[in-house]
Amino acid sequence: MKIIEQNHEILSLPENTLQIMEKAGRTCYKSEDKITNDSAERFVNMLVRKDHHAMVEFSDIIVKFITNRGVTHELVRHRHCSFAQESTRYVKYEGEMEFIKPVWCDDHLLGAWPEQASDPKLSVFPTKASPAEQVWMTSMEQAESDYKVLLQNGWKAQHAREILPNSLKTEIVMKANIREWRHIFSLRCAKASHPQMVELMRPLLKELQGKIPVVFDDLIF
Numbered sequence: 001m002k003i004i005e006q007n008h009e010i011l012s013l014p015e016n017t018l019q020i021m022e023k024a025g026r027t028c029y030k031s032e033d034k035i036t037n038d039s040a041e042r043f044v045n046m047l048v049r050k051d052h053h054a055m056v057e058f059s060d061i062i063v064k065f066i067t068n069r070g071v072t073h074e075l076v077r078h079r080h081c082s083f084a085q086e087s088t089r090y091v092k093y094e095g096e097m098e099f100i101k102p103v104w105c106d107d108h109l110l111g112a113w114p115e116q117a118s119d120p121k122l123s124v125f126p127t128k129a130s131p132a133e134q135v136w137m138t139s140m141e142q143a144e145s146d147y148k149v150l151l152q153n154g155w156k157a158q159h160a161r162e163i164l165p166n167s168l169k170t171e172i173v174m175k176a177n178i179r180e181w182r183h184i185f186s187l188r189c190a191k192a193s194h195p196q197m198v199e200l201m202r203p204l205l206k207e208l209q210g211k212i213p214v215v216f217d218d219l220i221f
């Protein structure tokens with residue numbers, strides 16, 4: 001098995017995002033004649049401060065996440081999005097299975113484990129792993145081993161998935177407009193959210209705040 005970190009990748013963020021929003025917004029006020037080369041940012045700033053958020057619906061952002069099954073299960077609850085999620089029905093994990101390191105576990109868990117031994121009871125995990133981390137790693141190792149035994153005994157991937165854990169690496173592509181992303185960040189970056197979710201979403205928010213601050217910089221966590 002391999003323990004990896006979760007991450008995100010922005011697949012699409014139109015360069016003319018603010019210009020599209022300005023064009024839409026100025027249609028309401030019939031002020032298109034005020035459009036200049038640098039008017040979009042100021043205008044969108046005004047829209048956001050006035051809570052005229054319908055205008056920020058005119059641009060979509062597509063993001064690919066690599067995270068765990070528990071987190072993707074939470075993400076797909078957001079209803080104004082499009083999703084493409086790695087399928088445990090159609091993907092057969094025959095090679096090394098990947099699990100996502102819980103964010104509260106130490107980085108020394110990252111990598112391919114165990115170093116030797118096919119019997120999980122003999123597994124060699126990092127010496128610095130705490131008792132709880134060792135339990136988690138042993139459990140992942142056992143799940144991988146059992147999954148493969150089920151396949152060997154004739155179960156299909158969609159049957160053997162019954163025993164896969166929440167920590168299973170899962171890829172998901174998610175498209176939403178900026179209004180919905182703002183809503184998602186307001187829920188999923190907040191302290192009340194699951195720590196694995198918070199640690200996935202805050203870096204994405206930070207990256208987007210760097211790219212188009214005007215529509216995200218009021219979201220502070």
Ligand SMILES: Cc1cc2nc3c(=O)[nH]c(=O)nc-3n(C[C@H](O)[C@H](O)[C@H](O)COP(=O)(O)OP(=O)(O)OC[C@H]3O[C@@H](n4cnc5c(N)ncnc54)[C@H](O)[C@@H]3O)c2cc1C
Binds near residue numbers: 080194
């Ligand atoms: C901290 C936390 C704990 C949670 N715990 C649980 C839990 O224990 N059990 C559980 O089942 N879920 C739980 N959830 C998920 C939660 O119930 C929502 O399903 C999820 O957060 C999606 O949020 P949403 O419905 O606001 O947003 P979206 O689906 O993203 O929709 C965005 C907004 O559109 C509007 N909207 C969308 N659909 C409708 C509609 N049909 N009618 C009216 N308005 C609509 C609402 O204003 C909504 O806020 C939790 C979420 C969080 C953040």
